[in-house]
Amino acid sequence: MKLPKISFSIIATLTLAAAVIDALNGCSSSQPDDSQIAAAQAATAITRTTNHSTTIYLVTTGSATGSGPRSAASPPPSDSLQALVDDAYAKFKDDQSGTNADYIPYLASVPSELFGIAVVTVDGKIFTAGDTGYTFSLQSCSKVFTLAEIIEESGEEEVLKKIGVEPTGMAFNSITALGLHDNQAINPLVNAGAIASVSMVKAGSADERWNKILAFESSFAGEPLKLIDEVYRSESDTNFRNQGIAFILYNGQHLFCNPLEACDAYTKQCSIGVTARQLAIMGATLANGGVNPITQQRCLTARHVPRVLAVMMMAGFYDESGQWAYTAGIPAKTGVGGGIVAVVPGRMAIVAFSPRLNAAGNSIRATEAINHIVRQLDLNLFGSVQ
Numbered sequence: 001m002k003l004p005k006i007s008f009s010i011i012a013t014l015t016l017a018a019a020v021i022d023a024l025n026g027c028s029s030s031q032p033d034d035s036q037i038a039a040a041q042a043a044t045a046i047t048r049t050t051n052h053s054t055t056i057y058l059v060t061t062g063s064a065t066g067s068g069p070r071s072a073a074s075p076p077p078s079d080s081l082q083a084l085v086d087d088a089y090a091k092f093k094d095d096q097s098g099t100n101a102d103y104i105p106y107l108a109s110v111p112s113e114l115f116g117i118a119v120v121t122v123d124g125k126i127f128t129a130g131d132t133g134y135t136f137s138l139q140s141c142s143k144v145f146t147l148a149e150i151i152e153e154s155g156e157e158e159v160l161k162k163i164g165v166e167p168t169g170m171a172f173n174s175i176t177a178l179g180l181h182d183n184q185a186i187n188p189l190v191n192a193g194a195i196a197s198v199s200m201v202k203a204g205s206a207d208e209r210w211n212k213i214l215a216f217e218s219s220f221a222g223e224p225l226k227l228i229d230e231v232y233r234s235e236s237d238t239n240f241r242n243q244g245i246a247f248i249l250y251n252g253q254h255l256f257c258n259p260l261e262a263c264d265a266y267t268k269q270c271s272i273g274v275t276a277r278q279l280a281i282m283g284a285t286l287a288n289g290g291v292n293p294i295t296q297q298r299c300l301t302a303r304h305v306p307r308v309l310a311v312m313m314m315a316g317f318y319d320e321s322g323q324w325a326y327t328a329g330i331p332a333k334t335g336v337g338g339g340i341v342a343v344v345p346g347r348m349a350i351v352a353f354s355p356r357l358n359a360a361g362n363s364i365r366a367t368e369a370i371n372h373i374v375r376q377l378d379l380n381l382f383g384s385v386q
C-alpha cells in the first residue's frame, strides 16, 4: 500500500524508529502498527491524519543525529571545537592566494600574513586560533548591524519599502545595479543600501547619527568599539564612488538625510576596528536571538533576528552569495578588510580574518576556514550534506 507522505527529514538512530519511518516513506510493504508508531514517537514527532481513505504521516525529527532541527542541536564538546578551530587554522595558514584590497590605500598596508579564527557559542564559550587579537576594520561586516538598527528603530516593513532586500548579483559598489532598480538601493548589504541604511537612522545631527551607530554596533560586541582613524582618513580621501552613489540615491529620493552626511557616517562605520574575537561575539549575539552571550544584554528584538539573517543569506557574500549559500548554507557577511562573520542560529558564530581577497572582494582563507568548520560540524541549515 502506498502512503502519501510529507517528510521534512529523517533520523534513524533508533532501529525501531528507522523501521517505522521506512514504512511511512513507503520503503516497506507493510503499514506500521500503533505500537511501532508510539515507539518511534519517542525519537521523532509523527502526526497521523486520516482523511477519507488517505492517511497522511507528517514526520518531524528530534535532534539525535544533528540532522534534526538545526537550531536546537547542542554545541559540540569544547575540546573538539577547539581542536577543529586549530585544525582549520593549520589547514589554510599557508594559502597565499589573493591580494589585499588596495582601492582603500590603508588596506593595502595591512600585513597579508595575518590569519585568525574565532568561534563563539550561544552559551558564551570562545575558541580561537591565530591572530584573533589584531584589530582590523569592519568594512562591510558593519552593514549587518546597522541593518539590525534600522529594523529595530523603524520596523521591518519600512526597511523593505525604503531599501529592499533583493540580492543584486553584482559587485558591492555597483552603480549599474542601482540603475536597473530605479535608483533605489536594492538591499542593505551593498554599498548603496548601506548608505541608505545609515541615512534611515533617526538623528538630529551628523554626530548623533554616528554616535548611535557606534553605540549600537558596540552593544553587539559587548564593549565600546572605536574608529580606526587611519582607515577612516584613507577611505574618506578616496570614497568618490560612494559619494556618487549617495547623490544618485538622494536624487531619486531614496536617501533620507544629506548625502555627504550619509556617506561620511557610512565611511565611519566601515572604519570601526574589531578583533576576530569581538566580531565573533557580535555574530554570536545574532545566533543567540539578539542577546549578547557574554554581557547578556538584549541588543535586538528576537523577532527581528531572522530578517537580518535572511538578508545575510541572500546578499552577504556580494556577487558570490549564491555560491556561498550553495556551499556552506549558513548566513554570513564579508568585508574587504578581510573579516567574515558567519552565523549558525541557536548555536554559534564563526569568524575568520585574513586580508587577502578574491576578485569579488571576499577573503580567501576566511572563506575556506569557515567552510571547513561548517562541513566538519555539518552545520548547513538546509540539511545534512554529508
Ligand code: GLN
Pocket (backbone or CB within 6 Å): 139, 140, 141, 172, 173, 191, 235, 242, 267, 270, 334, 335, 336, 337, 361
Ligand atoms: N568601505 C568599503 C567600501 O565602501 C566597504 C566595502 C566592502 O567591504 N565590500 O567600498
